[in-house]
Amino acid sequence: MPMKETQDATNLTELIHTMERMERENAQVSVDDVVHAVGRRSFGPLLLLAGLITLAPIIGDIPGMPTLMAVLVLLTSSQLLVGRETFWLPKWLLKRSLSRQKFDKALHYMQKPAKWVDGLLGVRLAWMTGYIGIRVTAFACLLVALAMPPMEFIPFSANGAGLALTLFGLGLVARDGLMLALGFLLTGVTFTVVVMSLI
Template structure:
């Protein structure tokens, strides 16, 4: 099983390895630097998937993940290849136990994603469509701190960003198309309900 065949599970394994090597915890900067060697979508997938786990119920966890998603998405939109993290966020430590629990909770979902993703409609994961995917990730990340008062509501946004990160990581335009179609249909239905 190569990382090329199972790119999402590879990200999860790398995350678990980082947690094992840094039992006392790891800073956000080091974590991002280690994962960022593969790609920015891989770094984006981690906080997005973390928000889908029960950890999203921890106060301010969703806000921190949302800020990280915003930061990564904005830099992707700017065309950066290497992630810049501000000092205040980079110095924050993540407990190794928290990382391990999150990775364990996601293992089944990640295997399912790897089995059901592939290079389909890859043109939808390239520019100019790629900018739309990255902009949606940015907006979802920005909304997460606002939804902090409603427990687990950020999990829906985390799920959207996770799927879009997987689409970018695997070059699967079909996943991106289905995710964005569902999101825009839900937004249209919500807007119609307000009118």
């Protein structure tokens, strides 16, 4: 049976609302809390989440956060490619956390742009979000994840990777093949910039 790639959330605003409804008993928000909220079978939302965290100034600027998100994307992408239906993540990754205050502030920061982004989404080139398209996307995300750790030392390149992951996540969540196409294009541009910076 193919892995389920869609959750109740069909756009960015709905994903943010899903995270806002998380339990608020603790002062910290762990990776496990977020993964539990979006679902362990949800490749699109997890990609979108990793991209947004990498992009968000409040969270993404925390040292090591892009690398942490790269590990999350690397593990989920590779497991999707080998056919797993539920993602396994190590305890050390699930236990990583940040303050509830920073998490809530980041969600609030993303609400207005989310409404604008959702207005751009539509079911287009839906064949790109099918079985083969999802796995091609997973392979591209795996390459992005492998490149993200050194990107922390190249100005703005991690932002390009975060935006590419966000586009991939949006494309899968909304079944918008155009967003996937833009993600592939941005991935190519980002890799070109990184290679040129290293030469």
